[in-house]
Amino acid sequence: MAEEVHLGLPGPWAADYREKADHYTTKIGGVPDWPTGDMGIKPEMLQCSLCGTKLCLVAQVYAPVVKLNIEERIIYVLVCPTPECGPRPQSWKVLRVQKCRNVEQTEGDGDELGQGTGPSSTSVPEEQIDKNKSHDINDDDFDLDALAEALEQAATLASNSKKKNKSKCANAPIERPVLKEKPADLSIPVLPCFYIYYDKEQYRVKGAVGSSSNEFPLDKEMTDTGNYEEEKWDGEKYEYDKAIGADRTFLKFKKRLDAYPEQCFRYSYGGKPLLAATKVQDAGTCRFCGSPRQYELQLMSPLLYFLHEAGKGSSNYGPSNWTWLTLIVYTCSKSCCPSSCGGRPCGCCWDVAEEEITIQEDEAV
Amino acid sequence: MAERGGERGGERGGDRGGFGRGFGRGGRGDRGGRRGGRRGQRQEEEKWVPVTKLGRLVQEKKFATIEEIYLHSLPVKEHQIVEALVPGLKDEVMKITPVQKQTRAGQRTRFKAFVVVGDGNGHVGLGVKCAKEVATAIRGAIILAKLSIVPVRRGYWGNKIGQPHTVPCKVTGKCGSVTVRMVPAPRGSGIVAARVPKKVLQFAGIEDVFTSSRGSTKTLGNFVKATFDCLMKTYGFLTPEFWRETKFSKTPYQEFTDLLAKPTKGLMLEAPIETVEA
Numbered sequence: 292m293a294e295e296v297h298l299g300l301p302g303p304w305a306a307d308y309r310e311k312a313d314h315y316t317t318k319i320g321g322v323p324d325w326p327t328g329d330m331g332i333k334p335e336m337l338q339c340s341l342c343g344t345k346l347c348l349v350a351q352v353y354a355p356v357v358k359l360n361i362e363e364r365i366i367y368v369l370v371c372p373t374p375e376c377g378p379r380p381q382s383w384k385v386l387r388v389q390k391c392r393n394v395e396q397t398e399g400d401g402d403e404l405g406q407g408t409g410p411s412s413t414s415v416p417e418e419q420i421d422k423n424k425s426h427d428i429n430d431d432d433f434d435l436d437a438l439a440e441a442l443e444q445a446a447t448l449a450s451n452s453k454k455k456n457k458s459k460c461a462n463a464p465i466e467r468p469v470l471k472e473k474p475a476d477l478s479i480p481v482l483p484c485f486y487i488y489y490d491k492e493q494y495r496v497k498g499a500v501g502s503s504s505n506e507f508p509l510d511k512e513m514t515d516t517g518n519y520e521e522e523k524w525d526g527e528k529y530e531y532d533k534a535i536g537a538d539r540t541f542l543k544f545k546k547r548l549d550a551y552p553e554q555c556f557r558y559s560y561g562g563k564p565l566l567a568a569t570k571v572q573d574a575g576t577c578r579f580c581g582s583p584r585q586y587e588l589q590l591m592s593p594l595l596y597f598l599h600e601a602g603k604g605s606s607n608y609g610p611s612n613w614t615w616l617t618l619i620v621y622t623c624s625k626s627c628c629p630s631s632c633g634g635r636p637c638g639c640c641w642d643v644a645e646e647e648i649t650i651q652e653d654e655a656v
Numbered sequence: 657m658a659e660r661g662g663e664r665g666g667e668r669g670g671d672r673g674g675f676g677r678g679f680g681r682g683g684r685g686d687r688g689g690r691r692g693g694r695r696g697q698r699q700e701e702e703k704w705v706p707v708t709k710l711g712r713l714v715q716e717k718k719f720a721t722i723e724e725i726y727l728h729s730l731p732v733k734e735h736q737i738v739e740a741l742v743p744g745l746k747d748e749v750m751k752i753t754p755v756q757k758q759t760r761a762g763q764r765t766r767f768k769a770f771v772v773v774g775d776g777n778g779h780v781g782l783g784v785k786c787a788k789e790v791a792t793a794i795r796g797a798i799i800l801a802k803l804s805i806v807p808v809r810r811g812y813w814g815n816k817i818g819q820p821h822t823v824p825c826k827v828t829g830k831c832g833s834v835t836v837r838m839v840p841a842p843r844g845s846g847i848v849a850a851r852v853p854k855k856v857l858q859f860a861g862i863e864d865v866f867t868s869s870r871g872s873t874k875t876l877g878n879f880v881k882a883t884f885d886c887l888m889k890t891y892g893f894l895t896p897e898f899w900r901e902t903k904f905s906k907t908p909y910q911e912f913t914d915l916l917a918k919p920t921k922g923l924m925l926e927a928p929i930e931t932v933e934a
Contacts, residue, residue, distance in 0.1 A: 653709050
């Protein structure tokens with residue numbers, strides 16, 4: 292009944308907050324790793340809608356969707372670094388970058404395909420080597436079979452089109468984009484960077500009725516110490532949890548958080564979000580294809596705590612002003628590609644789509 | 657670079673505590689030291705990662721006592737806040753009673769636990785939790801009790817010598833059909849009440865009081881909640897000491913925000929400045 296939820300737990304800090312990884316890495320803070328050097332993203336997509344400052348990266352999540360056969364898909368959560376804009380919901384932006392899966396690619400042949408997948412195949416072998424190494428090392432902790440499957444498919448793709456001309460493609464090996472972007476990077480502030488490893492949430496399933504009967508002897512013992520016959524404690528009924536400051540929804544939220552107190556984000560494609568307050572905004576529909584948006588992941592308060600701790604002492608630091616409890620990201624349920632080469636989906640270009648994000652605030656502030 | 661990140665992630669795969677430890681040692685610049693320190697420091701079992709802004713402020717030791725939280729009526733949403741601010745908190749399970757629900761497959765029994773926490777010096781809380789297992793119910797009730805901690809006002813019966821020992825005035829609390837009335841008593845009277853509310857009053861730190869109850873006190877759940885409600889009202893009673901106009905001060909959220917604090921011109925009301933524009 293309950294869908295699987297994957298938790299993003301904090302891993303090691305990056306040695307340098309501006310260090311580059313590949314677009315298969317899931318991390319918090321740092322510089323966004325775009326899949327190719329020149330993404331063709333419109334500059335206003337990377338600017339705050341309130342003040343125009345360049346946005347900085349909060350989270351980059353590699354999120355392939357197995358059901359729709361999309362393995363090149365990353366979600367970037369960006370925010371305006373200025374302290375005034377941080378608490379306002381309009382300064383947050385979510386971009387979904389993916390490469391559309393072409394149906395014919397599964398067969399792995401065709402000249403036009405080869406050229407189409409040329410750019411991707413050069414980058415894939417190099418990144419894939421890195422990925423495989425890290426994959427072996429944190430074997431048990433790492434993500435789903437989805438990731439393994441996705442990499443396998445990418446590997447078959449690469450091996451099939453390896454014979455194609457690599458020199459022809461526009462996007463050369465990785466080094467060049469790094470050198471090109473380095474001067475631009477130092478101008479924007481960057482949040483402290485750390486990497487994420489995944490774990491499945493093992494929420495304890497509610498015990499069967501029979502198990503509680505073992506507790507009866509303990510109960511009797513407790514009542515016998517009192518041994519007051521006139522006290523009956525009659526007429527008790529089931530009561531929902533109640534506290535002066537917190538309502539039932541928040542108490543449930545806190546209970547799930549206490550099970551894994553360091554969870555930075557929760558990922559469940561198409562699942563149900565863990566709400567901190569009952570009021571939830573409607574996600575709306577995707578502005579490109581019109582299909583309804585669905586929940587995909589949510590950022591949690593411990594992430595804010597870690598960023599806050601890392602930035603202590605520095606003035607003008609954005610996260611010091613953030614007071615949200617959770618940030619819920621909704622993405623297009625069909626994971627559509629807004630642009631397509633020549634009117635049909637191809638496998639060569641990366642599409643960038645903006646998705647919806649809602650903030651659940653700590654309303655006491 | 658990516659595989660370096662991956663390797664370190666692999667080492668610390670199961671070591672969730674390791675990440676938290678790094679913070680205890682200071683800022684960003686201390687990279688080498690941090691790595692060494694992580695291995696050397698003792699493992700904290702369950703380090704509290706605060707969820708709310710108030711929790712973060714409490715963890716940074718920006719509050720000395722819980723009274724500052726009561727002064728601004730800030731909702732306490734994490735029980736660790738209370739544990740950090742109120743030392744010497746004791747808890748006691750008053751009763752565990754089974755509650756039953758009739759289902760098609762027989763009866764479904766759950767346990768309801770009543771827990772009272774207090775420091776015996778003006779702070780008391782009451783928690784009620786239903787759960788399928790006794791241990792879960794007790795644990796949950798202790799947490800709820802800590803979240804519901806309230807201050808209790810004490811006063812004098814007659815001469816104001818020594819420390820306050822009784823309720824400042826006659827107060828009454830109600831829950832269900834049970835009403836409990838507390839009346840100030842002279843020193844040395846002790847707590848004149850039934851066994852169950854007496855426990856709550858002892859945890860609150862009241863030494864002498866006369867009580868009178870009405871209604872179906874057999875429903876002890878309501879009886880104990882009525883007593884707790886009565887204690888909550890002690891600070892709600894306006895007495896001549898409070899006639900002086902309140903001098904408002906900045907809420908902790910404003911006070912501890914360096915950036916958005918506007919300059920104060922004399923008195924300022926408690927509405928926080930940095931509310932999110934919806």
